[in-house]
Amino acid sequence: MSTLIRPPPVSPAHAPIENVLELTSLHDIDADLYTNSRPLWHPPGARGIFGGAAIAQCLSAAQKTVTHDFTVHSMHCYFVLAGNSEIPILYHVERVRSGKSFATRTVQARQRGKVIFTTTISFVRQNSGGEKLVEHAVTMPQVPTPLEGMDDFDHGSDAAGPFQSQRIEIFDYDSPHPHTKKCRQWIKARGTISPAGGHEAHLAALAYMSDSYFVGTIARVHKLWRFSPSRKNNTKSSIDEDVLKKLLAMDDDDLKRVEFLKPDDIERIRRLKSGRQERESKSADTPEIGMMVSLDHTIYFHDPRGFRADEWMFTEMETPWSGDGRGLVFQKMFSGDGRLIATCVQEVSS
Template sequence: MADRPTLVKPKPYDHSKSTIENALELTELSAIGPDMFTNTRPLWHPPGARGIYGGAVIAQCLAAAQRTVPSNFTVHSMHCYFVLAGDASIPVMFYVEHIREGKSFATRTVQARQRGRPIFTTTMSFVRENSGGSKTIQHAVPLPSGVVVPSDSITEDEEGEGSGPFISRRIEILNKESKNPHEKRTRQWIKARGRISEAGGHQAHLSALAYMSDSYFIGTVSRIHGIWRHLDAPAEKQPVGASDADVPQLGMMVSLDHTIYFHQPRKFRADEWMFTEMSSPWSGDGRGVVQQHMFASDGTLVATCFQEGVVRLKQDPVPASKL
């Protein structure tokens, strides 16, 4: 039988839900085994990517785990590893394992598998609401000064063409003239397209945030070094008079791991503008690390994320005399 992107025939589009809710909908497979799920609709394979969009697998693993914890438990951390590139032409199976059932914390591990092999694995910790007590220590990184919430008018710079799950508006790189890449900051405004339904609850907003957290994430390393993929390159990327041999070119850029710390998991809406700022403290040996802060438009720090990925340049050919 020919490959197909879902295990069962996709349901009709639910117009009572947002685009991202439809994109991330899961089908429970209780007839096969407990806490097993699969994607209800085909998953997005970005142009030029090695596999399906990583944010989709991150978000669907979170959505699956959220369905196995009590409603008064909310995710506060998520640690993920990309193992293999996902194939958009076949279904993804999600297996949730109960690791811990505590009074204040619960732990879940989810494996996403295709053809019987893990393509992605994550461990998540959930915390019971208000378990920290009435007195707590509090502080947070503030929303950078001078940022302006964008209008809702349509522009050509929006990510997610047509009815895509989310909208992204990138802002000029902060400190882009600095000679030190670690001082530069890439920024964007982002939000889920449409209105997330009340039925989706806070869980739908968390899954949407997880989906969007992978947008242009590891790509920060190449952007702060002025090394662009062909699809992202601005017209002025190449110095006047420079030859192709003078300009470093990306040979590979893929994510290895992804971590999200959710700070205010029930105090934001993913369908309203969120501001993200990314920086890279280090790159070397063909890898790079990126940190991301995600804010609600009112200045609330919603999440802090980290990602490490492979960032390799195209290498000069080895002379035949040295082979």
């Protein structure tokens, strides 16, 4: 059973992402306890549910515990265990502090009594910064504008997902220096977010989409083959056996929807499936890496009420460092008119 309560009917007045992220209050048990109203997505080839769902639903739960004049400005998250899409998630909000200008909440997401995700979220009262402000922001790079009707990534094999994505060529891709490369895309929530959802719905949608295309940044800038399908010399594959089986069972359309696969990866899987894979020399010029796992995820919201998540937003990801089996990735998120609306940081492990 993937939800604790029978899912309510899908509301046509809400955008798909609002329905995906809908929470059910368990106030009869605890006033600050919530659960997912609908089944959560398990991306093909991933170890658990899409991380953006846990991020966004924790934010949604916390937003329900502050007054309307408080708005999130930062959240610091840790992925503890892989979430199981077949088990309901319980979100418990703790009201750590409720001050005049700032409020702090922690949220724990639990399955079978174990914490799978935890976050601390800080809210600020609107217009509490004073009359005279020191302001600056980085400018958005010049990139091709998104094309309506195009989508590089579907959320599932049977229906269009809750958001659209258009990826742009990696900046400086042929550079020998990984830290100079930038992975870029346009994203937006599909449909129109309802007025009833308010700014909270747009913030939850941004939080959900902030985890898109993020974890694989280091693998992309290093031009790494994300997993090894061979059993040469009886060495163990660096990808989970069950994940590889799922990939081999997919058709071309489904493979194209797997976020961490590039065209070269898909071609290798095709060769595996057809039995025509040639021996590949795993030399220094063709490095490989195991499945990437997000360790943590931080979002700083710079203009939390000044954007719409159902309009095109531009994101740019870069990595200043990797080593010791981990790597750090920065992401800048801009509104369509070029304003910096959020900055994200993630550490990943292979």
